Amino acid sequence: MELEIWVFALLFCVAFFSGFVDAIAGGGGLITIPALISVGIPEHIALATNKLQATFGSFTAAANFTHKKMVDFNSLWHGIIWTFIGAVLGTWAILLIDASVIKYLIPIFLIAILIYTIFSPKLGESDSQKRINESLFYAIFGLVIGFYDGFMGPGTGSFWMFAFVSLLGLNLKSAVANTKILNFVSNIVSLFVFIAGGQILWMLGIIMGFGQMIGAYFGSHMVIKKEIKFIKTIFLIVVSLTIIKLLYDLFLK
Numbered sequence: 001m002e003l004e005i006w007v008f009a010l011l012f013c014v015a016f017f018s019g020f021v022d023a024i025a026g027g028g029g030l031i032t033i034p035a036l037i038s039v040g041i042p043e044h045i046a047l048a049t050n051k052l053q054a055t056f057g058s059f060t061a062a063a064n065f066t067h068k069k070m071v072d073f074n075s076l077w078h079g080i081i082w083t084f085i086g087a088v089l090g091t092w093a094i095l096l097i098d099a100s101v102i103k104y105l106i107p108i109f110l111i112a113i114l115i116y117t118i119f120s121p122k123l124g125e126s127d128s129q130k131r132i133n134e135s136l137f138y139a140i141f142g143l144v145i146g147f148y149d150g151f152m153g154p155g156t157g158s159f160w161m162f163a164f165v166s167l168l169g170l171n172l173k174s175a176v177a178n179t180k181i182l183n184f185v186s187n188i189v190s191l192f193v194f195i196a197g198g199q200i201l202w203m204l205g206i207i208m209g210f211g212q213m214i215g216a217y218f219g220s221h222m223v224i225k226k227e228i229k230f231i232k233t234i235f236l237i238v239v240s241l242t243i244i245k246l247l248y249d250l251f252l253k
Contacts, residue, residue, distance in 0.1 A: 001201060007039050008207050015208035019057035019215025023180065024223055024231060026157015027238035028054060030245050032208070041201070048194035049205045055191050056209030058184040060216040065177035068224055076178060078138035083182045086146025087189035094151050102152060107246045110155050113162045114239050117232070124165040124172035125228045132167045141167075142182070149186035150193075154246060157183060158239050172231045176223050 014035040022028025029050060036046035065071055117123055141163050149156040157179050164175035194200055223231060 001041070001045070003039070003201075003204060008204065011035060011039070011204065011208050012211040015053055015057075015211030016215040018054075019060070019212035019217075020219040020222075021215075021234070021238065022054070022057055022157065022212075023061040023216040023219030024176065025235040025238040026155075026161065026179065026183070027242055028057060028212075029153060030238075030241055045199050045201060048197065048199040049201045049208070051187060051191045051194050052200050052202070052205035053208035053212050055184065055187040057212030057216040058180055058187050060213040061180040061220040062184045064217060064220040065180055065223075070174060070177035070224070071181055075134050075138075076181060078135055079142050079178070079182055080185050082138050082142025083146035083149075083185045084189060086143040086148075087150035087186035089143075090147035090150025090152075090186075091190050091193045092150075093147070102148075103246070103250060106148075106152070106155060107243050107250070110158060110239055110243045110246070113158060114236065114243065116166075117162070117236060117239075124170075124175065124232060127171050127174070128169035130167070130169045134168065137163075137168055146182070146186050146189075149183070150190050153190075155239070155242050156186070158235070158242065161235060172228050172235070173223055176231060180220070 011032075014032055018028035018031040021031065032050050032053065033046055036050060037043055041049065062071075141160070145156060145159050145163070148159070160179040160182055161172070161175045164170045164178055165172060170178065
């Protein structure tokens with residue numbers, strides 16, 4: 001597929017902004033996928049190319065948080081294994097399962113997260129008591145959220161962040177750091193499936209990937225330096241926009 005130079009330049013900038021936002025609160029796909037489709041790229045190729053460029057961003061953010069020692073791999077390795085398994089099952093299941101029911105359920109879950117977060121002003125401001133055993137937490141949510149990310153994807157970062165904060169008692173900064181590690185795992189799984197399908201625009205995906213890396217670098221540094229309230233505000237904005245996008249796709253598109 002032939003693309004003009006201005007398209008590469010535009011999508012590089014889009015990927016930079018997406019990587020920046022995604023490193024803070026997730027939701028980068030809400031920016032890049034519509035942009036890819038808007039320049040005339042077919043939807044299935046846009047999804048595959050998006051997964052390639054998103055992998056660059058999630059890797060950069062994950063590496064930065066790891067370098068800053070914000071991730072405890074002693075417990076997170078359980079999540080990595082279960083997320084990998086869940087993502088494999090989800091990417092396989094998309095070929096077999098009707099996604100229509102899930103598409104209606106996801107906005108409901110996100111609305112519940114939005115309301116709960118708004119009416120819990122102290123949520124995520126500091127570490128709190130765990131409400132569930134870590135191994136059990138990762139087994140359940142690694143499978144479920146990993147499956148969802150392999151199957152559909154929108155809102156994955158929001159689900160992980162909320163689960164970490166509300167059930168494992170992490171503050172929002174730690175929740176973001178852990179989320180990016182697990183996002184990278186499920187992104188890699190989906191990417192390999194798309195590679196096998198041969199649907200990726202490699203040159204565009206790599207160029208956007210560099211934009212993602214730069215944006216994710218600055219975004220992850222913003223998480224490290226800024227106060228929790230800033231991260232929470234971005235999180236609420238991203239969740240709200242995700243809900244609007246999903247409802248638009250369901251009822252108005």
